[in-house]
Amino acid sequence: MKDDARQWLARACRRLLRPVVRILLQHGIAYRDFAEIARGVYVDVAREASDTRGRPPTDSRVAVVTGLTRKEVRRLREAADQDYVDPTWGGANRATRVLAGWHRDPDFNDDRGHPRVLDFTDAHSGFTALVRRYSGDIPVNAVFEELERVGAVDIDDRDQVSVLGRAYVPMASDPESLRMLGTASHDLLATIAHNIGRHPDTPARFQRTVFNARVDVRALPVFHRLASEHGQQLLETLDDWLERHEIDEQDTETPVVRTGVGIYYFQDAPRSEENKNDD
16 A cells, blocks of 8 residues: 555544544543454454455464464454354344334324324234334334333323334433444445445445535534434435335345445534644
8 A cells, every 4th residue: 555545544544533432431441442342353354355266364364464463363263253243133123113114104104194102002003013013023012112211102101102203313322322333333434445445347335425614603503403304304215215125034035135324414523622633
């Protein structure tokens, strides 16, 4: 890699790591813990590259590429194999599906197409039926408790359940919110990495940003509301399209892939609060 490219990449790493390190420090993750995580990721990514015969790389090859010792590579590889968790599964996925189904499934809508208030125990057209239809084998009580915990539903003294919103938004710093940190950041950076390293004949993935460096601070609340409302509308439209093209879990023959779109609002701190050398 050319020196100028290395310098730009180093600057980019410093900038993207700032919010990550801020979160890590807030939760008591010191540098040594982060360094161990980084070593493990270096090994994981290096192991993904097959040789010319399609075989996985040896520990020696991974050591050469990453700069780690073979002993470290072996230890990290064995730890990763034992601790692997599928990053695409989680309560958020099931909870989101239940909320989306409640908003678009005619069986759970009123005459105007809005989500109905549902009887919790009704297994035919109530909340129990909704959860069983959209959450697979996850217990009804578990789904309700998660939706209630994040403020997405409410229940009265007659066991009538009302939906308070379509979006699943965990509370700050709870485990699900922190899981989303890894998933959302990975998806955005994976798209950027694809576009940077893609072959000229390979289509680029959509990734756009709009910004202005001289926005009146007084206008920010209006812009935030505008971005939230229009972003939510677009996401709901795309979510409906994805649902129409979803393959049933019982179908094990049709090839499937995880895909989607993310929209995010950003706002820098005032220049006096930022380290200008990292821009």
